[in-house]
Amino acid sequence: MRWKLPFSPWHLLLMPLALIFVLPLVQMVLTSFMSSAEINQFPPKLIPTSLHIEGYRHLFTETKALRWFANTVIVSGIAVVSHLVLCSMAGYGFARLRFAGRGIAFVLILATVMIPIQLLMIPTYLMFARIGIVDTLAAAFVPWLASAFGIFLMRQFFLGLPVELEEAALIDGCGRWRTFRSIVLPLARPALTTLAIITLLWSWNDLLWPLVAISDDSRFTLQIGLANFQGMRRTEWSQLMAGNVLATMPLIIAFLVAQKRFIATMTFTGIKG
Amino acid sequence: MAVTFAVTPRSQSAVPAKRGPRGRALRRGLTGWAFAGPATVIVVGLSIFPAVWAFFISRAKWNGISPATMVGWRNYQQLVQDPDMIAAAQHTLILTAIFVPGSIVLGIVIAVALNQKIRLIGFYRTCIFVPYVASAAATGILANFVFNPQFGAANDILRHLGLPQSQFLENQHLAIYLICLILLWGEVGFTTVIYLAALQDIPRELVEAAVVDGASRWRVFRHVTLPELRPVTIFVAVWQTITAMQLFDLIYTTTRGGPLNSTQTVVYYIYELAFQTQRLGYGAAAAYLLFIVTLVLSLGVILYGRRRGSEVF
Numbered sequence: 194m195r196w197k198l199p200f201s202p203w204h205l206l207l208m209p210l211a212l213i214f215v216l217p218l219v220q221m222v223l224t225s226f227m228s229s230a231e232i233n234q235f236p237p238k239l240i241p242t243s244l245h246i247e248g249y250r251h252l253f254t255e256t257k258a259l260r261w262f263a264n265t266v267i268v269s270g271i272a273v274v275s276h277l278v279l280c281s282m283a284g285y286g287f288a289r290l291r292f293a294g295r296g297i298a299f300v301l302i303l304a305t306v307m308i309p310i311q312l313l314m315i316p317t318y319l320m321f322a323r324i325g326i327v328d329t330l331a332a333a334f335v336p337w338l339a340s341a342f343g344i345f346l347m348r349q350f351f352l353g354l355p356v357e358l359e360e361a362a363l364i365d366g367c368g369r370w371r372t373f374r375s376i377v378l379p380l381a382r383p384a385l386t387t388l389a390i391i392t393l394l395w396s397w398n399d400l401l402w403p404l405v406a407i408s409d410d411s412r413f414t415l416q417i418g419l420a421n422f423q424g425m426r427r428t429e430w431s432q433l434m435a436g437n438v439l440a441t442m443p444l445i446i447a448f449l450v451a452q453k454r455f456i457a458t459m460t461f462t463g464i465k466g
Numbered sequence: 467m468a469v470t471f472a473v474t475p476r477s478q479s480a481v482p483a484k485r486g487p488r489g490r491a492l493r494r495g496l497t498g499w500a501f502a503g504p505a506t507v508i509v510v511g512l513s514i515f516p517a518v519w520a521f522f523i524s525r526a527k528w529n530g531i532s533p534a535t536m537v538g539w540r541n542y543q544q545l546v547q548d549p550d551m552i553a554a555a556q557h558t559l560i561l562t563a564i565f566v567p568g569s570i571v572l573g574i575v576i577a578v579a580l581n582q583k584i585r586l587i588g589f590y591r592t593c594i595f596v597p598y599v600a601s602a603a604a605t606g607i608l609a610n611f612v613f614n615p616q617f618g619a620a621n622d623i624l625r626h627l628g629l630p631q632s633q634f635l636e637n638q639h640l641a642i643y644l645i646c647l648i649l650l651w652g653e654v655g656f657t658t659v660i661y662l663a664a665l666q667d668i669p670r671e672l673v674e675a676a677v678v679d680g681a682s683r684w685r686v687f688r689h690v691t692l693p694e695l696r697p698v699t700i701f702v703a704v705w706q707t708i709t710a711m712q713l714f715d716l717i718y719t720t721t722r723g724g725p726l727n728s729t730q731t732v733v734y735y736i737y738e739l740a741f742q743t744q745r746l747g748y749g750a751a752a753a754y755l756l757f758i759v760t761l762v763l764s765l766g767v768i769l770y771g772r773r774r775g776s777e778v779f
Contacts, residue, residue, distance in 0.1 A: 201584040210576065211593035214651065218596060220619065221608050235617040236625065283505035292498025293491075298506050305513035307761065309712055311733045312753045315523060315740050316516035319530065336512055339505035369497050398601035400715040401733075405741055416603040420719045423607055430611055437604045444599045452592065455599070459656060460663040 218445070225249070225434035232430045248431030258436055260411055261418035264330060265397060265440075268414055272337035272396035273389050279339040280388060281381060284347025285373055289356070305341045314405050321406060332406035333414060337396045343388050346461075350384035351377070390451075390458040397444060415440045524750035534747065541751035551752060553727060554735040557642055561731065562710040562763075564646045565653075569706050570699060572650065573657030578687070580658065581665045598655030606719025609648045610635065635721055638728040645729055649716055653709065657702050664698040665691070700771035704764045711760045732756045 198205075220239060224232060225248045227241040252258045286292075287299050317336065321327045326335070354377070362372045378385075400416045407413060413421070419436045448455050524541055528534035545551050580591055597605065613620045613634035621631050635641050668691060676686045714733040717723060723730035723738075732752065740749030 201582065203579050203582045203584055204586070206575075207579050207586075207590045210579075211590045214597050214655075215593040217608055217612055217619075217651075218600065220612070224611070233617055236622045237617050237619050239619075279505040279508070283502045286498050286501030286503075290494070290498040290501060292495040292502075295498060295502070298502060298510070301510050301514060302506060305509055308513050308517050309708070309753075309757055309760065311712060311714075311736050312520050312750075312757050313513060313516045314737075315746055315750050315753065316519040317512065318741075319519075319746075320516065335508075339508045341509050341513075344505055344509065369501075373501075394599060398603070400601070400603050400718065401737070404718070405737070416601055419607060420603045423610070423719065424722070433607055434611065437607050441600045441604045444601075445596060448596065448599045449592070452595075456595065456659055459595075459598070459659040 218441075221434050221437050221441075225431060225438050227431055229429060229431055245431065248429075248435035251429065251432045252435045252439070255432070256418065256422055256436070257411055257413070258415070258418065258439060261413045261415045262439055264333075264412060265415045267330060268334045268337070268403075269393055269396045271334045273392045275334075275338040276340065276343050276388055276392040277385055280343030281347045281378065281385065282373070283339070283344045284349075285351050285377060287344065287348045288351035289359070290369075302341045302344055306345075310401060314402065318405055328407055328409045328412060330412055333399075333403045333412075334396075336402060337392070337399075340392075343392065346388055347381070347384060350381055354380060386454055387458045387461050390455060391461075393447075394444065520750045520753065523747055524754050526747040528747045529744040530746050531744075537747070541748050542755065544748070545751055545755060550727070550730070550735060551732075554730045554732045557729060558711055558713070558731045560642055561646055561649070561713060562707055564643070565649055565710040566703055566706045568646070568650050569654055569657045570702055572654050573661045573702065574695065576654065576658045577661035577665055578691075580662055594658060595655040597652050598659075600652065602652060602715030603719045605648060605652045606716050609644075609716075609720055613644065636725055638725040641721055641725060641729045645713075645716060645720065648720070649710070649713065652716075653706070657706070660698055660702060661695065664695050668694045696771065696774070700768060703767045703771070707763055707767060708760060711756065711763070 216239075223239060223241055226244050226246065227238075228243075228245040228247065231238060231241060231245075287295065318327065321332050321335070326332045358376055358380075359372050362376050363369075367376075398416065399414070400420065403414045404417045404420070407417065410418070410421075415436070419433065419440055422436070423433055523534075525536060525538055526534040527537050527541075576594060580587060580594070600608075612618050615621060615631070615633045615636060618634070620634060624631060632640065635644055672690055672694070673686055676690050681689070712733050713731050714737065717729055717731055717734045718737075721729045723734050733756070736749050736752045736756070739745045739752060
């Protein structure tokens with residue numbers, strides 16, 4: 194007779210792993226509702242004994258967190274909208290239209306994928322300083338207006354669409370732009386969703402570039418606001434955790450709501466990236 | 467055949483000719499650039515042009531204000547002897563050497579586990595993927611809290627296990643390995659998702675045939691599943707190498723290179739050089755060096771994968 198577990202042995206691996214991944218985030222949320230006295234105890238408590246909102250109150254009164262949040266929403270919002278518009282147009286152009294310089298333009302775009310941010314940040318900073326947009330929100334979002342990845346993603350998608358539908362529209366006298374807007378784009382919804390999610394993830398979580406480009410604390414994004422605030426004085430953990438909740442929850446909630454789409458997006462980055 | 471047809475942009479032929487051939491070509495060019503132009507200008511203008519400029523900066527001594535002096539290759543010569551640069555390179559290599567294999571092995575193991583048809587699998591999946599959407603900045607701040615030597619949860623766990631308390635990120639011998647661990651926590655969701663998709667793409671007949679032939683579960687995994695995962699592994703290895711070589715966010719929000727410079731990475735050093743001490747030329751040279759090393763490493767991984775791919779095991 195063989196001894197047998199009453200459940201699959203995989204649970205023995207997955208349960209502890211799941212807890213390791215999710216408990217710190219749970220602790221983050223719970224700690225944001227604790228009083229400072231309770232946080233500074235050892236052994237630490239996971240569950241607060243009473244609910245405190247001082248963390249949030251201090252965060253909103255003593256720092257410009259609401260402003261940072263708004264800035265992050267603006268930067269990411271512009272990044273996503275601009276990516277959707279410009280990359281889908283360019284993707285369509287490269288997939289369907291023939292024009293002088295198309296080949297060289299596309300090769301140049303592909304080449305940019307290799308160039309890392311740390312190489313670009315010094316000249317880009319100098320460039321932005323010269324045109325006077327350093328320390329403005331524009332400095333944070335201009336590099337996010339379009340990306341090689343986005344153009345490539347949309348081009349691949351359009352290459353996979355059959356052209357017959359468009360041809361019919363074109364023969365009926367529908368212009369290129371109208372064909373694109375009213376026939377091609379509605380079909381591209383899955384690719385556009387993928388592009389929107391990936392742009393949102395990357396622009397919302399970006400740290401290094403805004404850190405370089407922005408030093409005025411009313412123009413901070415949440416990420417640099419929190420990163421810089423943390424070192425400034427005696428750490429008040431409830432406040433920091435409240436800020437962390439503000440910085441992570443929008444994306445975590447979006448992830449929980451649209452988990453399938455997120456996972457498809459991550460997979461896509463992996464397979465096509 | 468259908469695919470080839472779809473890929474060929476032959477729709478132009480269907481447009482009724484309204485003008486002469488030259489006018490049409492011009493119109494076509496304008497339409498093409500109207501579609502592709504804006505994004506192309508932004509992407510190329512914000513990367514090719516700065517990348518070329520960065521090369522000229524890297525051959526200068528410049529603080530960004532007073533006129534630059536061209537110094538040829540001197541910045542590069544100095545860099546390879548700079549003890550801070552060598553230390554930063556070592557830390558970055560340690561990180562890469564642990565993080566890349568770590569995220570591959572963990573990714574495969576977790577993906578295999580998540581591919582089982584057992585209860586609670588949706589719950590496990592969600593838990594394991596969630597940290598990936600949290601920013602590195604937030605992850606770093608959270609790690610400071612969990613690994614706080616005075617009241618952090620990590621020390622509480624050590625206490626329960628009967629182990630001595632630790633200074634964690636404030637211990638210069640331990641900090642870099644902890645950073646690795648924190649990075650894995652944040653990034654393993656990504657490799658897992660990719661491996662999970664790859665596992666689900668393996669044709670079922672392949673596995674079933676091996677089972678029918680009497681292969682044990684381990685042998686099926688070793689000789690059927692793993693070889694099927696190889697192309698994905700090459701991609702993951704390249705992607706994670708780039709992630710590790712360019713690590714900055716997590717360092718900035720946890721140790722800021724400390725204690726005693728023990729976690730200073732190359733990108734963190736570049737940031738300090740360029741934006742704290744205003745040594746733009748020297749910083750740009752370091753950035754170019756890192757770029758080239760990363761490129762060589764990535765190509766190495768790809769070539770190694772190709773060569774292994776041609777062998778049968």
